[in-house]
Amino acid sequence: MVEVAPFQGIVYNQDKIRKLDDVMSPPYDIISPKMQDELYEKSPFNFVRLILGKQNPNDNDNDNRYIRAKKSFEKWIDESVFIKSDKPAIFPYKIEYKVDGKSKKMNGFFILLKIDPDYKQVLAHERTLSKPKADRLNLMRQSKSNLEPIQLLFIDENDVIRKNIDDSLKNPLMSVKGYDGFKHSLYKIEDEGVVEAVVDELNDKILFIADGHHRYQTAINFANEMREKTGNMAKDAPFNYRMVILANMFDEGLSILPTHRLIKMKDIDKKDIILKLSKYFEIKEHKFDGDQDNPDVLAKNIVKDIKTENDHKLAMYFKDVYYILKLKDESIMENFAADRSKTWRTLDVSILHKIILEYIMGINETNLEDHVKYTRSDEEAISFVNDGHYDLSFLMNSTKIEELRAIAEGGEHMPQKSTYFLPKMLSGLVFYKME
Numbered sequence: 001m002v003e004v005a006p007f008q009g010i011v012y013n014q015d016k017i018r019k020l021d022d023v024m025s026p027p028y029d030i031i032s033p034k035m036q037d038e039l040y041e042k043s044p045f046n047f048v049r050l051i052l053g054k055q056n057p058n059d060n061d062n063d064n065r066y067i068r069a070k071k072s073f074e075k076w077i078d079e080s081v082f083i084k085s086d087k088p089a090i091f092p093y094k095i096e097y098k099v100d101g102k103s104k105k106m107n108g109f110f111i112l113l114k115i116d117p118d119y120k121q122v123l124a125h126e127r128t129l130s131k132p133k134a135d136r137l138n139l140m141r142q143s144k145s146n147l148e149p150i151q152l153l154f155i156d157e158n159d160v161i162r163k164n165i166d167d168s169l170k171n172p173l174m175s176v177k178g179y180d181g182f183k184h185s186l187y188k189i190e191d192e193g194v195v196e197a198v199v200d201e202l203n204d205k206i207l208f209i210a211d212g213h214h215r216y217q218t219a220i221n222f223a224n225e226m227r228e229k230t231g232n233m234a235k236d237a238p239f240n241y242r243m244v245i246l247a248n249m250f251d252e253g254l255s256i257l258p259t260h261r262l263i264k265m266k267d268i269d270k271k272d273i274i275l276k277l278s279k280y281f282e283i284k285e286h287k288f289d290g291d292q293d294n295p296d297v298l299a300k301n302i303v304k305d306i307k308t309e310n311d312h313k314l315a316m317y318f319k320d321v322y323y324i325l326k327l328k329d330e331s332i333m334e335n336f337a338a339d340r341s342k343t344w345r346t347l348d349v350s351i352l353h354k355i356i357l358e359y360i361m362g363i364n365e366t367n368l369e370d371h372v373k374y375t376r377s378d379e380e381a382i383s384f385v386n387d388g389h390y391d392l393s394f395l396m397n398s399t400k401i402e403e404l405r406a407i408a409e410g411g412e413h414m415p416q417k418s419t420y421f422l423p424k425m426l427s428g429l430v431f432y433k434m435e
Contacts, residue, residue: 047428150212
């Protein structure tokens with residue numbers, strides 16, 4: 001059974017912070033160094049200083065980004081930069097944005113979720129990596145808080161929960177423009193009847209992690225650590241709960257975008273790779289027609305080239321040429337992943353990872369973090385290779401929501417970074433202190 005609960009959320013004090021736009025931050029895992037600098041310059045109270053503080057060359061065990069985050073956090077509480085709500089509440093959250101020229105509105109709500117360490121009611125579709133988990137665990141140890149939410153989906157075909165929530169909404173607690181340019185609105189519902197109705201409706205649901213696999217596993221690791229450290233075995237101990245954002249899987253405001261792969265690998269033999277790929281893919285070479293100096297235009301052309309309804313297509317981009325790869329036959333994947341479900345074998349990311357990265361290029365789970373980075377930006381997948389930061393890139397089509405559901409329900413895991421949900425949740429709207 002899914003167990004959720006309202007909580008006393010902590011928010012920025014609008015009597016102290018007049019322009020909330022300046023203190024909000026994107027999620028930590030999409031913040032580039034350039035973006036981090038810009039957020040620092042926006043305000044001395046920008047939330048990035050807590051979730052992704054700058055590192056210094058002389059950092060040590062007594063002075064590092066995590067300890068500095070703790071000190072700032074405690075200071076901001078003492079100075080009433082942050083204030084806590086008087087009563088437990090749920091916090092409805094709406095994001096208005098545009099994607100591909102279409103206006104959308106995402107509907108969700110912040111609530112506490114009791115951790116399910118066995119992943120029986122909370123289903124994951126991706127495995128986690130060690131470095132991000134260690135990073136988030138260090139921050140949680142210092143802050144004893146959930147500074148950023150995890151996004152999970154539930155199935156509500158009749159949209160009962162959203163309708164109950166919307167019927168209770170009045171004016172937003174805050175409405176801000178995020179770094180993404182989207183409009184983010186946060187509300188608060190303290191009415192016990194409405195809260196109880198939402199809690200009851202979620203009891204028999206299964207939840208699917210959309211964004212935050214590392215943060216969820218970190219929450220499990222932290223709870224285990226705290227039980228051992230404190231001896232507190234109470235089921236309702238604060239560390240057994242995690243602040244999350246829940247949204248209906250069928251919400252029309254949700255979008256899934258592709259995540260492209262950036263490859264760093266010395267001594268790549270392009271001809272040898274093409275020869276090996278030709279056994280499994282139909283390959284179409286594209287020479288540049290003068291647009292290689294405009295990564296945005298080139299990216300648009302490549303994305304158009306790989307767009308498909310039924311085929312499995314992706315692009316392999318080098319600095320001087322790119323190739324459109326189309327899998328010759330789905331049955332090929334049976335030779336590489338016979339132990340997997342058909343759904344898993346026919347994911348574009350599975351095809352990329354099993355055939356190209358693992359079999360042809362020798363990049364597997366043991367060295368993946370050394371050779372593969374990720375970007376959502378079509379343009380970055382081009383420009384980062386052009387600039388010499390990476391040797392090549394793979395541009396992908398997006399995973400479908402029904403594929404995510406099938407993989408999670410089957411207890412399988414997609415390769416890393418198989419989904420990129422839009423809109424991204426803004427960090428700094430509300431958070432939960434485990435006390």
